[in-house]
Amino acid sequence: xxxxxxxxxxxxxxxxxxxxxxxxxxxxxxxxxxxxxxxxxxxxxxxxxxxxxxxxxxxxxxxxxxxxxxxxxxxxxxxxxxxxxxxxxxxxxxxxxxxxxxxxxxxxxxxxxxxxxxxxxxxxxxxxxxxxxxxxxxxxxxxxxxxxxxxxxxxxxxxxxxxxxxxxxxxxxxxxxxxxxxxxxxxxxxxxxxxxxxxxxxxxxxxxxxxxxxxxxxxxxxxxxxxxxxxxxxxxxxxxxxxxxxxxxxxxxxxxxxxxxxxxxxxxxxxxxxxxxxxxxxxxxxxxxxxxxxxxxxxxxxxxxxxxxxxxxxxxxxxxx
Amino acid sequence: xxxxxxxxxxxxxxxxxxxxxxxxxxxxxxxxxxxxxxxxxxxxxxxxxxxxxxxxxxxxxxxxxxxxxxxxxxxxxxxxxxxxxxxxxxxxxxxxxxxxxxxxxxxxxxxxxxxxxxxxxxxxxxxxxxxxxxxxxxxxxxxxxxxxxxxxxxxxxxxxxxxxxxxxxxxxxxxxxxxxxxxxxxxxxxxxxxxxxxxxxxxxxxxxxxxxxxxxxxxxxxxxxxxxxxxxxxxxxxxxxxxxxxxxxxxxxxxxxxxxxxxxxxxxxxxxxxxxxxxxxxxxxxxxxxxxxxxxxxxxxxxxxxxxxxxxxxxxxxxxxxxxxxxxxxxxxxxxxxxxxxxxxxxxxxxxxxxxxxxxxxxxxxxxxxxxxxxxxxxxxxxxxxxxxxxxxxxxxxxxxxxxxxxxxxxxxxxxxxxxxxxxxxxxxxxxxxxxxxxxxxxxxxxxxxxxxxxxxxxxxxxxxxxxxxxxxxxxxxxxxxxxxxxxxxxxxxxxxxxxxxxxxxxxxxxx
Numbered sequence: 001x002x003x004x005x006x007x008x009x010x011x012x013x014x015x016x017x018x019x020x021x022x023x024x025x026x027x028x029x030x031x032x033x034x035x036x037x038x039x040x041x042x043x044x045x046x047x048x049x050x051x052x053x054x055x056x057x058x059x060x061x062x063x064x065x066x067x068x069x070x071x072x073x074x075x076x077x078x079x080x081x082x083x084x085x086x087x088x089x090x091x092x093x094x095x096x097x098x099x100x101x102x103x104x105x106x107x108x109x110x111x112x113x114x115x116x117x118x119x120x121x122x123x124x125x126x127x128x129x130x131x132x133x134x135x136x137x138x139x140x141x142x143x144x145x146x147x148x149x150x151x152x153x154x155x156x157x158x159x160x161x162x163x164x165x166x167x168x169x170x171x172x173x174x175x176x177x178x179x180x181x182x183x184x185x186x187x188x189x190x191x192x193x194x195x196x197x198x199x200x201x202x203x204x205x206x207x208x209x210x211x212x213x214x215x216x217x218x219x220x221x222x223x224x225x226x227x228x229x230x231x232x233x234x235x236x237x238x239x240x241x242x243x244x245x246x247x248x249x250x251x252x253x254x255x256x257x258x259x260x261x262x263x264x265x266x267x268x269x270x271x272x273x274x275x276x277x278x279x280x281x282x283x284x285x286x287x288x289x290x291x292x293x294x295x296x297x298x299x300x301x302x303x304x305x306x307x308x309x310x311x312x313x314x315x316x317x318x319x320x321x
Numbered sequence: 322x323x324x325x326x327x328x329x330x331x332x333x334x335x336x337x338x339x340x341x342x343x344x345x346x347x348x349x350x351x352x353x354x355x356x357x358x359x360x361x362x363x364x365x366x367x368x369x370x371x372x373x374x375x376x377x378x379x380x381x382x383x384x385x386x387x388x389x390x391x392x393x394x395x396x397x398x399x400x401x402x403x404x405x406x407x408x409x410x411x412x413x414x415x416x417x418x419x420x421x422x423x424x425x426x427x428x429x430x431x432x433x434x435x436x437x438x439x440x441x442x443x444x445x446x447x448x449x450x451x452x453x454x455x456x457x458x459x460x461x462x463x464x465x466x467x468x469x470x471x472x473x474x475x476x477x478x479x480x481x482x483x484x485x486x487x488x489x490x491x492x493x494x495x496x497x498x499x500x501x502x503x504x505x506x507x508x509x510x511x512x513x514x515x516x517x518x519x520x521x522x523x524x525x526x527x528x529x530x531x532x533x534x535x536x537x538x539x540x541x542x543x544x545x546x547x548x549x550x551x552x553x554x555x556x557x558x559x560x561x562x563x564x565x566x567x568x569x570x571x572x573x574x575x576x577x578x579x580x581x582x583x584x585x586x587x588x589x590x591x592x593x594x595x596x597x598x599x600x601x602x603x604x605x606x607x608x609x610x611x612x613x614x615x616x617x618x619x620x621x622x623x624x625x626x627x628x629x630x631x632x633x634x635x636x637x638x639x640x641x642x643x644x645x646x647x648x649x650x651x652x653x654x655x656x657x658x659x660x661x662x663x664x665x666x667x668x669x670x671x672x673x674x675x676x677x678x679x680x681x682x683x684x685x686x687x688x689x690x691x692x693x694x695x696x697x698x699x700x701x702x703x704x705x706x707x708x709x710x711x712x713x714x715x716x717x718x719x720x721x722x723x724x725x726x727x728x729x730x731x732x733x734x735x736x737x738x739x740x741x742x743x744x745x746x747x748x749x750x751x752x753x754x755x756x757x758x759x760x761x762x763x764x765x766x767x768x769x770x771x772x773x774x775x776x777x778x779x780x781x782x783x784x785x786x787x788x789x790x791x792x793x794x795x796x797x798x799x800x801x802x803x804x805x806x807x808x809x810x811x812x813x814x815x816x817x818x819x820x821x822x823x824x825x826x827x828x829x830x831x832x833x
Contacts, residue, residue, distance in 0.1 A: 060438075061421075062421040062436075062439065080762075146611075147611070148607035148608040148611075149607055149608045166608075168608050169611075170611035171544065171610025171774075173775070173776050257545055259545050259610070259770070260610045260771075260773075260776075261763070263774075263776065277438045278414070284758075285417075286759070
């Protein structure tokens with residue numbers, strides 16, 4: 001059956017604009033976007049695509065000769081125990097540092113959000129100073145602070161009778177990674193605190209007052225007023241903090257270099273070591289192999305994040321039903 | 322009383338005096354520097370130098386070289402007012418990035434040292450560099466004055482041309498004993514007159530630690546600098562009789578009498594166990610695993626440890642920066658049975674300099690290389706640098722004014738270090754094996770560190786594992802090189818006419 005075209009005459013169809021016309025219309029927007037597009041292309045997209053390409057090469061990174069080896073680098077990466085060790089440590093780093101950083105900074109933010117606290121701006125600044133201090137400098141200074149020879153931490157612990165002999169925090173396989181995690185949390189704690197403070201300030205003051213009038217204590221105020229309002233912010237802060245916990249190169253490199261004997265080697269340090277041959281004792285640079293490790297790790301993180309997202313969605317769906 | 326202790330405010334008069342002094346020093350300093358620099362006289366080499374204004378760009382790994390070159394370039398510029406030298410002393414990790422990037426972009430320095438991970442053969446085959454023959458005046462005559470083992474085919478020379486100039490000697494080693502004299506004397510040892518043995522080294526470390534009672538310890542080293550572990554075990558093992566090479570992976574720890582690696586030898590295993598014994602005795606500086614070699618070096622003048630196993634580059638540094646630090650130097654602790662073997666080096670020269678293939682200032686570089694390779698230049702080098710980087714010409718050591726410690730170190734090296742065979746010189750195709758060879762991970766050095774931290778156990782089994790992995794990798798690299806057209810066999814590593822107690826000169830290769 002033919003369908004009569006009822007509208008053809010009543011309302012004439014507006015002339016369809018081509019994509020080019022649309023772009024031309026908004027040309028100034030594109031012109032203004034151009035500098036950042038070019039820079040993003042050069043410094044974000046190009047390195048990403050280049051590392052995908054390099055991952056298929058046997059290439060030191062400095063010679064002209066590059067050999068296409070297909071998936072050989074990926075096969076080698078998957079068979080390398082040191083890669084999996086670094087992979088595991090990167091996740092340990094994230095799983096330990098993120099909750100610690102989120103929780104501690106939330107507690108401090110809630111305390112500092114109290115208008116009755118006159119010294120709040122001072123403490124805020126104090127907590128924020130490590131964030132703006134150069135990471136490499138923090139790493140070097142911390143290696144002095146944790147030194148077992150005249151380092152203040154060991155001295156305090158020994159003088160207080162807690163330790164009988166100084167501990168080499170950064171030189172012992174049992175403590176190196178945990179010490180770096182501790183310093184990382186201390187260093188970046190201030191920025192998470194600022195995020196929390198910003199989100200706490202979105203809670204309207206009259207809500208607090210109303211709850212207080214209803215007789216809500218500190219815990220009830222947090223549990224029923226602050227917490228539910230913070231949840232959407234918490235998800236964003238969690239994401240930012242989790243991504244930050246995978247960017248730990250400068251701190252690990254300056255504090256332990258991934259040692260002793262790989263015990264604090266996280267993925268970034270592994271990639272750096274294999275890319276530039278900095279393992280000592282005659283290591284050779286292998287940019288192709290390091291790229292494969294980086295690509296594989298990136299994909300693995302992506303898959304884990306997707307699975308996590310699916311799990312959360314599944315849980316929500318189950319709860320809703 | 323210290324000026325700052327007076328806790329007074331700066332008066333106007335004092336301020337004016339200070340400003341005046343600062344101003345005067347700003348004027349005077351260049352004059353003083355110039356006068357000092359004039360101590361170096363540079364004879365005319367006969368080079369045809371540019372007459373217009375040029376800038377020679379030079380990058381090397383600095384350290385003691387920077388001490389010399391800062392002074393030398395000032396003198397060179399004074400002698401050639403139209404030539405400016407832009408000198409960049411950089412740490413090795415920066416050289417590893419700056420040099421290859423500069424070459425790729427066509428903006429490399431005129432003169433550079435190669436990154437540690439790039440061999441001369443690679444630089445030549447990649448076309449990074451150009452031969453020196455045409456730029457150094459009276460080249461043949463100049464080259465002939467060097468002792469044997471400095472210019473070697475496959476190392477400095479390629480297809481009959483000379484590409485690199487190693488202007489210092491490799492005859493040194495990085496694990497000899499340097500000690501705090503007062504602490505050592507108190508413990509009852511005098512290594513200068515009675516060298517320590519493995520046993521007395523361990524005893525001394527223990528005694529010093531007890532004596533220090535937490536204020537200082539027996540032995541220190543930069544334990545988070547991975548290569549130091551290999552250096553110490555290699556030095557001890559080889560001096561005890563597991564003779565072999567050093568340097569690149571195709572020569573390091575290779576016994577050229579058998580063509581096998583030495584990792585599983587009794588001597589290497591005993592050397593690792595000695596380190597573990599020092600650890601178990603509690604004689605080692607407690608933060609040893611979290612400091613690198615320069616940090617360990619800096620702890621010595623602070624009185625944090627009695628002994629360190631390090632190289633001669635510590636001597637001028639401590640003498641200059643810590644003149645109050647009374648330290649002695651001695652040989653690396655000797656094997657208990659008294660059967661001491663020399664250490665072998667794979668090539669005679671060190672600090673090879675290369676000229677960028679597109680350098681417009683190669684003539685200037687050649688003129689400077691010429692001076693560095695004359696007896697006068699070598700003597701001047703020894704005067705300024707001392708034992709840290711020994712000059713390549715032995716006569717210049719006799720001519721130079723050296724500190725007693727530096728002279729002692731250089732004499733010790735001449736006795737304890739010999740030029741060993743180099744498979745690349747014998748068969749240039751081995752260069753292709755070096756390109757294929759990848760150091761197995763965990764490396765020899767990392768395994769020793771793992772044993773020390775307790776993350777690995779069973780020294781013998783671990784050293785056998787290192788031996789097997791390194792041998793397998795060498796064989797794989799040889800097979801890969803042969804597949805690409807090289808003609809190499811394991812026999813190329815066997816030098817039946819090698820006497821580890823004497824230098825292996827060019828004539829020895831002809832006998833093979």
